Amino acid sequence: MWETIRYAFVAALIIIPIRTFIAQPFVVSGNSMYPTFHNGEYLIVNELAKYVGEYERGDVVILRYPVDPSKYFIKRIVGLPGETVAIADGIVSITSPERVSPLILSEPYVKNTKPDNSSRTLSNDEYYVMGDNRAQSSDSRVWGPVPKKLMDGKALLRLFPFTNITLYPGGLATYELETKN
Numbered sequence: 001m002w003e004t005i006r007y008a009f010v011a012a013l014i015i016i017p018i019r020t021f022i023a024q025p026f027v028v029s030g031n032s033m034y035p036t037f038h039n040g041e042y043l044i045v046n047e048l049a050k051y052v053g054e055y056e057r058g059d060v061v062i063l064r065y066p067v068d069p070s071k072y073f074i075k076r077i078v079g080l081p082g083e084t085v086a087i088a089d090g091i092v093s094i095t096s097p098e099r100v101s102p103l104i105l106s107e108p109y110v111k112n113t114k115p116d117n118s119s120r121t122l123s124n125d126e127y128y129v130m131g132d133n134r135a136q137s138s139d140s141r142v143w144g145p146v147p148k149k150l151m152d153g154k155a156l157l158r159l160f161p162f163t164n165i166t167l168y169p170g171g172l173a174t175y176e177l178e179t180k181n
Contacts, residue, residue, distance in 0.1 A: 023047060023156065026062050026072065032131030032138065033074055036060070036109055036170040042160035043074075043169065047153040055127060055148070056080075057094075060155040060170035063129065066143050069150065075139055076170070078105065079120075079128030081148075086119040087141070090134065109170075110134060116141055127151070132170075 028041040037043075037060075045062045055061060055077055065071040079085035083096040090113030093102040113134045118141060122128060126145035131137025140146065158169035 024153070026074065026155075028074060031136050032133055033060070033076070033170070034133040034136070035111055036076075036132045037074060037158075040160075041158055041164075043155050044157040044159060045153040046156035049154040050148075050151055055151060055154070058171070061127075061129065062152045062155065063146050064150040064152060066146055066150060072152065073139075074155070075129035075131055075137075077127050078130050078140075079122055079145070081122055081124045081126055083128075084119060084121040085128040085140075087116040089115045089117065092130075107132075120145060125149070 024045045024047055026043045026045050028037045028039060028043065030039060043062075049055065049059075049061075057077055057080055059077045060074065061077060062072055062074055065073055078092055079094060083094050086093045086095070086102070092105040092107070094105065095102045109132050111133050116134075120128060120140070122145050125148045127148065128140045128145050130139045130141065155169050155171070156167070158164060158166040
């Protein structure tokens with residue numbers, strides 16, 4: 001019996017810090033990230049991302065809803081701190097003090113755009129996030145930019161469905177950008 005208790009204690013010492021600081025499970029709810037993610041898919045989230053490194057454009061992140069931080073959403077980062085994100089007829093362009101010409105995002109994964117027209121300049125700790133299924137997504141277009149403190153990590157692994165196990169699901173090897181002349 002004491003042997004079992006000892007093993008359980010050692011297992012808890014290993015599992016609890018991993019679950020708390022390194023990785024957490026997440027189940028996709030809804031269609032805002034379709035076709036990249038489907039309702040009910042099971043992901044593992046890399047929580048180290050909020051402590052080490054920077055979030056990049058194109059990263060798929062799990063974040064706490066700014067209006068109600070007890071709710072979690074999955075979205076893609078479109079705009080980075082200090083940038084201005086402009087949307088005209090569903091086309092996203094990025095400008096910043098360092099860029100002379102705007103960058104037009106090439107987003108082949110995006111489905112169902114709608115004719116949004118807006119512009120938002122981000123502060124030094126804010127990110128602009130959007131769902132890949134733009135017509136079905138509540139995101140920064142609705143509730144504004146997301147402070148870094150509400151980001152919980154990056155999608156690391158899709159575990160379910162088993163036929164679609166993927167490392168860095170939804171990640172982009174290269175995020176295509178076009179310079180507008």
